[in-house]
Amino acid sequence: MHETSLIEYALSAVEAKAREMKIEKVREIGLVVGKAKAVPALLEKSFLIMRQKHPMCREANLHLDMREIRLQCLACGTEFEVADPMGDFRCPSCGGDCRMISGGELMVSYFIPRD
Numbered sequence: 001m002h003e004t005s006l007i008e009y010a011l012s013a014v015e016a017k018a019r020e021m022k023i024e025k026v027r028e029i030g031l032v033v034g035k036a037k038a039v040p041a042l043l044e045k046s047f048l049i050m051r052q053k054h055p056m057c058r059e060a061n062l063h064l065d066m067r068e069i070r071l072q073c074l075a076c077g078t079e080f081e082v083a084d085p086m087g088d089f090r091c092p093s094c095g096g097d098c099r100m101i102s103g104g105e106l107m108v109s110y111f112i113p114r115d
């Protein structure tokens with residue numbers, strides 16, 4: 001499952017930063033994730049499993065900020081959203097090629113230490 005490796009990466013990054021800041025336990029982790037990157041339900045399930053391998057994060061909760069897939073046409077400049085990450089990524093106005101302007105994100109936006 002792709003989501004498992006994404007969660008593993010995020011938890012490792014949080015633990016490294018928490019150690020640097022001399023934080024012993026993490027209460028909450030916020031992730032910004034583009035809908036082209038992962039399925040929210042699978043991220044949440046992976047988080048519940050993978051946090052057990054990370055002592056600082058075993059009791060942490062996950063907050064997901066899912067970003068819509070937004071594209072911009074390279075030919076005409078039209079911006080539009082795509083609901084299906086496996087859908088058609090061509091411009092609905094002119095049929096041109098597009099670039100993704102959001103929806104491919106993956107970053108830890110915050111973590112909160114446990115009291």
